[in-house]
Amino acid sequence: MYKDQAIFNAASFFIDRHLEEGRGNNLAVISGEHRMTYAEMASGVNRFGNALKSLGLRMEDRVALLLPDSETYPQAFFGAVKIGAVPICLNTLMRPKDYAYFLNDSRARVVMVDESLLPVLEPVRDQLKYLERLLVVDGEVPDYAFDFAALADSQSAELECAPTCADDVCFWLYSSGSTGYPKGTVHLHHDMVFASETYARSILNITERDRCFSAAKLFFAYGLGNGLYFPFSVGASVVYLGGRVTPESVFDVIARYRPTLYFGVPTLYGTMLEAEGSLEGVRMCVSAGEALPADILRRWKDRFGIGITDGIGSTEMAHIFISNDGIDIRPGCTGKPVPGYEARIVDENFQDVPDGEIGTLLAKGDSAAAFYWNKHEKTKETMMGEWINTGDKFYRDDEGYYYYVGRSNDMLKVGGIWVSPIEVESCVIEHPAVLECAVIGARDMEGLIKPKAYVVLREGYNPTPELAREIQVFVKTSLAHYKYPRWLEFVEELPKTKTGKIMRYMLKQWETEKAA
Structure with a gap:
């Protein structure tokens, strides 16, 4: 779709298209007591975009999002995208010094922050060299900040998409590095569309009748697909849990809102096996972020009668590119390349190794990030032409199934997050x-x-x-x-x-x- 258009803006595909195709009344978001249809979401996106424009933001300006999962997130994200600005999804679990690094490294002119997260910015506010506006969402606003909700409410609900193209910068995610310095991973307008048209359609078989719930938060690459652009690609709905994720809170969301697609990580699946609850209404469970132990998969299926579709993705590839297919789930196995993606296993000289031999996994697909911001050498090491060097050790069996062995470096994946x-x-x-x-x-x-x-x-x-x-x-x-x-x-x-x-x-x- 995007390859045939000289002008392409991701907000048009994920938001405006649903109104044009008659899905405006579809439920888009459930967030606590809040409900928003696609028509209401489109209006909110336009008001948010106009609010950012009123502050002088232009195409390619960066807007940092420090927000919990709620109905505000997609409005802020796509509001920025629609005017050609670039949202940066920040991890809400970090410390003040981390935010000083993120905001100075990205040179974000604006940060949108939930009032509950203001305390983590306060200690480093005077260290932020490029920040011009601190916009508070949902709460009391200090003297040095702006009430973004009030600003957005005063704006027009009409907004034309900026004349971006498919290869313009769309959004950033920060990927941890082995030296402890995170890398600004730059994605383009077509990346989310490609991931939706491949993994979401061929593995999840997602339709507008689905309801998604992701325990992984929106600031993760995994969570951003699960809870934002996958459901928004087909006009489905999504449930947001803004608070802390626990086995009890997850089971409560499933019982109250009956999602059909549930996305978790192995650590959470393991702890959920020790808690009371059911999966009534869930048609598919998905896992990524770290390798799923075969024992957790077996115990889960024995208890709930439903498997866990495991896969591997990365911040650099936007989402999952190797996966089980939801039917043929093999314990301890990562699966096969998702249709639309390719994978190779190579030795230290980047030559393909025979099946059964361990090597480094390379991945190829059109959702791959363009580069790391201000990390030229690391970009060259990781982004090798059409191929991404994942740094993961794998082997492939003679049936074409891939098995994870470990990391090439000493990085750890803990609860789906790099450490x-x-x-x-x-x-x-x-x-x-x-x-x-x-x-x-x-x-x-x-x-x-x-x-x-x-x-x-x-x-x-x-x-x-x-x-x-x-x-x-x-x-x-x-x-x-x-x-x-x-x-x-x-x-x-x-x-x-x-x-x-x-x-x-x-x-x-x-x-x-x-x-x-």
């Missing part, structure tokens, strides 16, 4: 009792990866359970909660090379031996 061991180590070392630290991934009782810290203490400190808990609390107050080490093991010294580098593979070997 840099270096960042966690740097935080642990700030504790006055710690001399050295090394963090690796260890498996919990469900077989899921969580951070584990090996710690060498300074002279005068004794290794006790109380000190371990104190260090864990210290990390929790400094970093996002999901990054803290679930286990601390005190050791006399860390294994190192002759040049003093920590031998992580030795620590991983220790974990393997303990498990055996």
Whole structure:
């Protein structure tokens, strides 16, 4: 569709098209007690876009979104897209120093923030070099900010799409890096359309009669597809859970709103198996973000009579590009390339390896990001022409099914979110009792990866359970909660090379031996 149009704006495809094709009365969003049809959503998008224009925003200007999942999010996102501005979806779980980095790195002129999240910006407000407007949504507005809802309400509900093309920059997501510095991952106007026309149609078989619910939030690439552009691609509806995701809250949403498509991550699926609840109305469960342990899949199917369709996606590819097909679900298997995508497994010289041999996974598809913002060398390493180097280790069997083995670097996937061991180590070392630290991934009782810290203490400190808990609390107050080490093991010294580098593979070997 987009390839045949000289002018193409994603907001026209995901919002305006539904009014033109008679779906204006379809329910678009359920968010708590709020309901919005596609006609109401289109009006809201236009008012939001006009509000941004009234502040002087132009094509390619960046607008940071620090918002919980609610009916406001799609209005803000597509309102920016419609005027040719570029929304940047920010993780709501981060710390003030992270937001200083995001906003300075992106040079966003405007940030839209929920009133509940203002405290995380306040400590770094004077460090934001490029920010011109702080727009508060849904709550009390301090003197230094603007009431965005009031501003939007005063705007016209009519708005023409900016004359963007399919290859214009549309939105950013931040992808974590092995050095701890996130990368602004730049996506184009056609990327969401391609992911919708491939994965959403061929794997999910999504239609306007579906109702989506994603436990993964909208600021994740996975959640943005599940909860925004997949349902909006066909005129379906979506349920938003703005608060904390727990097994109880998920089961409550399913019971109250009867979604047909449920999207989770393995860690959550594991904890849901320990809670009371049912899946009545759900026709398909989807998992991504980290490898789904075969045992969780078996137990889930035994209890609920429905499988979990596992797949792998990435921020760089926008969404899932290898997946089981929902019918032929193989425990421990990631599946086959989604129609429209291609995959290769290569050696260190980027030559294809034989089936059964482990190598690095490369992926190809038209939803791939264009580049990393201001990260030229990393762009060249990752975006190799038509192929994306995922950094994941896989092998393919003789039937063409792909199996995940691990990461090429030391990055960890915890609850579907990337965690840099270096960042966690740097935080642990700030504790006055710690001399050295090394963090690796260890498996919990469900077989899921969580951070584990090996710690060498300074002279005068004794290794006790109380000190371990104190260090864990210290990390929790400094970093996002999901990054803290679930286990601390005190050791006399860390294994190192002759040049003093920590031998992580030795620590991983220790974990393997303990498990055996």
